[in-house]
Amino acid sequence: MKLNRSADHDNRIGGLAFDELVELHWDSVYRLVYHLCGNLHDAQDLAQETFVKAIAARSSFKVGTNLKAWLLRIASNSFLDLRRKKKTTRAAPMEAEPAVTFPDGMQNTELMQMLTAAIQQLDETQRMVFLLRTQDDLSFREIAQTLETTEETARWHMLQARRRLMKQLEGRI
Amino acid sequence: MNCQEAQEAILLSDNPADFTSNPELAKHVTECAACSEISLQLSRMQTAMATFPMPGSAEGKAATLKRVRSFEMRPRRLILHPMFLSAVAALIVVGVGLGIVIYNFDRPAPPTVVDRLIDWNAELADAPATQQSAVFSARAAVLQSEVHDASLSDDDRELASALLQHGNWLCVNTDPIDRAEKFSDLSDLILIRMHRAVLNNDEKAMQRLSLRYDQVVRAGIGGNLARMKANAAVSPENTKKLERIAKRNADQERKLQLLNDRASKALQKELKQALETSKKQGKNMRGQGRVF
Numbered sequence A: 001m002k003l004n005r006s007a008d009h010d011n012r013i014g015g016l017a018f019d020e021l022v023e024l025h026w027d028s029v030y031r032l033v034y035h036l037c038g039n040l041h042d043a044q045d046l047a048q049e050t051f052v053k054a055i056a057a058r059s060s061f062k063v064g065t066n067l068k069a070w071l072l073r074i075a076s077n078s079f080l081d082l083r084r085k086k087k088t089t090r091a092a093p094m095e096a097e098p099a100v101t102f103p104d105g106m107q108n109t110e111l112m113q114m115l116t117a118a119i120q121q122l123d124e125t126q127r128m129v130f131l132l133r134t135q136d137d138l139s140f141r142e143i144a145q146t147l148e149t150t151e152e153t154a155r156w157h158m159l160q161a162r163r164r165l166m167k168q169l170e171g172r173i
Numbered sequence B: 001m002n003c004q005e006a007q008e009a010i011l012l013s014d015n016p017a018d019f020t021s022n023p024e025l026a027k028h029v030t031e032c033a034a035c036s037e038i039s040l041q042l043s044r045m046q047t048a049m050a051t052f053p054m055p056g057s058a059e060g061k062a063a064t065l066k067r068v069r070s071f072e073m074r075p076r077r078l079i080l081h082p083m084f085l086s087a088v089a090a091l092i093v094v095g096v097g098l099g100i101v102i103y104n105f106d107r108p109a110p111p112t113v114v115d116r117l118i119d120w121n122a123e124l125a126d127a128p129a130t131q132q133s134a135v136f137s138a139r140a141a142v143l144q145s146e147v148h149d150a151s152l153s154d155d156d157r158e159l160a161s162a163l164l165q166h167g168n169w170l171c172v173n174t175d176p177i178d179r180a181e182k183f184s185d186l187s188d189l190i191l192i193r194m195h196r197a198v199l200n201n202d203e204k205a206m207q208r209l210s211l212r213y214d215q216v217v218r219a220g221i222g223g224n225l226a227r228m229k230a231n232a233a234v235s236p237e238n239t240k241k242l243e244r245i246a247k248r249n250a251d252q253e254r255k256l257q258l259l260n261d262r263a264s265k266a267l268q269k270e271l272k273q274a275l276e277t278s279k280k281q282g283k284n285m286r287g288q289g290r291v292f
Helices: A018-037 A040-056 A067-089 A110-121 A124-134 A140-147 A151-168 B003-012 B023-031 B033-050 B057-073 B082-105 B113-126 B129-149 B154-172 B176-199 B203-231 B236-262 B265-287
Strands: none
Touching: A018 A040, A018 A067, A018 A110, A018 A124, A018 B057, A040 A067, A040 B057, A067 A124, A067 A140, A110 A124, A110 A151, A110 B033, A124 A140, A124 A151, A124 B033, A140 A151, A151 B003, A151 B033, B003 B023, B003 B033, B023 B033, B113 B129, B113 B154, B113 B176, B113 B203, B129 B154, B154 B176, B176 B203, B176 B236, B176 B265, B203 B236, B203 B265, B236 B265
């Protein structure tokens, strides 16, 4: 009898139990989707959806490849799906939502506010490349694989993102 | 390297503060205040990004952990391979088929219209003279219609016609010896079909034929001969008829023995039954004190 099994054991991905996977990679996934969609509720939903999708598709993960890059790819695609869905259901784009505010007790500095606003001004691909490199420390090769593009294109998007951010934050960073 | 080239290299770099892989750029940044400032600003931006607070992260993580832990506790659903499912389906089909074969293994085939005609003839043979007409008319028309509509081989259709005529004849002929002789003809026709069943190793046909042979010999021949004996002394003409019946019975016994020797074990059980019937009939006739 042949059963379709995941790359590892039934309840494991890349050698990690489901809860271990969340513990280890939650921050990376959440940071990415938070900066991509710019609001807390969508970020929470997208991050959870990313892990649920990863668990459901665990048989497609190839053991030995970068698990974090695989998760971030699922997260990026989930964001693009959500954005498409929102575009078809309402006129206002996600970027038009209120600017992020930090809860009391957190570092609500001017720099953070400016940086968040500046990141939101980047186009989607630039934002993703910038976040995957600065937040998740993916190499340009891994970013290229995650976004299904070439390494050169990923580097070019990074150059554009850094250039625009430098211009917007000129003299304030 | 001029400033424009250096700044582009910084913006394209993996790490805007580490140029060890590009000594020329590292030298330019060290010597150029403007390019050094760009490198520093990008580094500060990267550091700020790394320390960026994530509102709602803890709540989202807790909710996600709760959800994924419920997956771990849930029994894993087996996703069966299509080949496995196909094999199971094939086994079920084979199993059902085998079940049907086994269920029907010892069951005789349902009676055909020919069988019903033989049964009807045997009933006519058994029926008292006063009830002959009632037995005949009760089923004659239905059987005739069935023969007309049934899909029969030429051989079976010929036998069916003979049986219908035989039934008609029995209704108007009450002489037991004549009737016995008619049934003796009929038993010969059945024996021919038993021979065919042996050749085809057709166990179900043999079951049906053996049963009918027993009815015809016992009720048709034996019953009429018993009535003849009870009625009156045997005339010389009837003696000849009796001799013919006895001779035919002896032939049938011999043929049945030969068929039994040739038949497969599955058919022998039925043939032995027919052979016993034939032997018993021969013994009864000899017991009546006649030498044939």
